[in-house]
Amino acid sequence: MSNLINFNRFVSFTTIEGPGNRFALWMQGCIINCKGCSNQEMIPLINRNVMEVSELFKAIKDAQERFQIEGITILGGEPFIQPRALLELVTLCQANNLTVIVFSGFLYELLQEKHPEILTKIDILIDGPFIIEKLDKKRRLIGSTNQRVIKLSDTYQNNDYFEQNIIEAEFTVTKNNSMIINGDGAHLVNNEKTILTKEEDKEDGNI
Numbered sequence: 403m404s405n406l407i408n409f410n411r412f413v414s415f416t417t418i419e420g421p422g423n424r425f426a427l428w429m430q431g432c433i434i435n436c437k438g439c440s441n442q443e444m445i446p447l448i449n450r451n452v453m454e455v456s457e458l459f460k461a462i463k464d465a466q467e468r469f470q471i472e473g474i475t476i477l478g479g480e481p482f483i484q485p486r487a488l489l490e491l492v493t494l495c496q497a498n499n500l501t502v503i504v505f506s507g508f509l510y511e512l513l514q515e516k517h518p519e520i521l522t523k524i525d526i527l528i529d530g531p532f533i534i535e536k537l538d539k540k541r542r543l544i545g546s547t548n549q550r551v552i553k554l555s556d557t558y559q560n561n562d563y564f565e566q567n568i569i570e571a572e573f574t575v576t577k578n579n580s581m582i583i584n585g586d587g588a589h590l591v592n593n594e595k596t597i598l599t600k601e602e603d604k605e606d607g608n609i
Contacts, residue, residue: 408449410450415469415471489520507531542564
């Protein structure tokens, strides 16, 4: 029987969450609680979207056929607090010639001790907690300078994707007409929306 996985959302096709065309998955729940985390809604340890890994992987296979994705990027939330589901998912990806990139707030050394089997199926690991006092303004998608881009396979050894000084945001409209904003420029868009909302409230006399 397949393991259950609890995730916040996914986008089937993105070009700004790692090299090439990718499927991006944001897990639900985190126990690290980094100050200034840009994904506050993914921190609570609550059930958001729960399904069997095998069912979720059908969406990934569909993306592979429709959008020619080369891999999956797993973010959060914290992926490693669901180790059984994560292992099953990355195993399926590896078996279907899909590369795997994982962002984790845990250090590589700890993950090597606790979850070595999962690491063997990951191509790139971005490790370490986000530290707001060490904001990284030079690397793509990397939140703070303490975080490392660790290449665990040969696939992207000569790829400098994360070393590029680029800020991007991507907009996806879902079937129910809601909008998903992702990328390292998403917080800039969200901040602008917050400012606009406050200005509108002032005009309406709400604040």
